[in-house]
Amino acid sequence: MRKTKIKFDKPIYLGFSILDLSKTLMTDFVYKYLKPTYGDRATICYTDTDSIICTVETPDIYKDMNEHGRQWFDTSNYPSDHLSGIEVGLNSKDLGMFKDECAGSPMTEFVGLRPKMYAFKVGTRETKRAKGVKKNIVKNEMNFADYKTCLDMHRVSYRTMNMIRSRDHQIYTLECRKKALSADDYKRYILSDVISTLAHGHYRIEINEQHTRE
Known part of the structure; x- marks a missing residue:
């Protein structure tokens, strides 16, 4: 028998809202900081609900963070004697800030x-x-x-x-x-180099398949 009554006492809407807010923060970081600052020199390698791993071609990433990314980063986990001289303790535990999981050590x-x-x-x-x-x-x-x-x-x-x-x-x-x-990443379209991917529905997929057929 199915239940005749269901007690709806879990705030499911909170989880939904948190996921959507996270997507907004991640999108803003990419299109308001990464792309305007680095253009094609920044490549996203991996992203999840609240994290991002990317490669950036620049002489000094920490100098860039200090000069241009002050409203984006939490540097509270950096050692006080970090060689870059980056300001330590910036935006400590502020909501919506990005924190370096490697604590200032290059990946x-x-x-x-x-x-x-x-x-x-x-x-x-x-x-x-x-x-x-x-x-x-x-x-x-x-x-x-x-x-x-x-x-x-x-x-x-x-x-x-x-x-x-x-x-x-x-x-x-x-x-x-x-x-x-x-x-086998079924959530992405894998390109011919078997490393790079595109989101399903991306306009470049059709172009890539045309080149493959030719």
């Missing part, structure tokens, strides 16, 4: 495979993300080279993991072999 390599699945290097330190894969597997059995091989060779990677499940009030453990890394 040297990045691989983005699909949503929630990426890895990057900061010096010798590796940061890895793979949604749906247990954290201990990502930490202990996967490395940056695995992500790079997946992208370059278009090779799907699998991992075996133990999971706890429940059925009919009976708890049991299950060993399963799961797809851990894959470069």
Whole structure:
């Protein structure tokens, strides 16, 4: 039987509003700061609800942030002796500001495979993300080279993991072999270089397909 009454006491509208406000902030950052400041010298590598990873061709990114990006960045996590001389503590914990996750250390390599699945290097330190894969597997059995091989060779990677499940009030453990890394990003149109992507419906897709047929 279906429920005859539903108690609607969860603020679903809040989640909806927060997502929309986040999209607005991200769009403003790209089209009011990144593109006007750098033009084609700025390329977006990866973006999520509240984060963005991009490459910027400029002599000194920190100098640019200090001079032109003061209304966009929160530098409260930068060390006081940062070599760039950037103003530390700017816009500390202000809503809508962008904070450098690497805390002033340049990201040297990045691989983005699909949503929630990426890895990057900061010096010798590796940061890895793979949604749906247990954290201990990502930490202990996967490395940056695995992500790079997946992208370059278009090779799907699998991992075996133990999971706890429940059925009919009976708890049991299950060993399963799961797809851990894959470069098949179905939410984007993948170009012929198998790295660059476009949003579905982008005007350049038709041009790209015409060139491919020719």
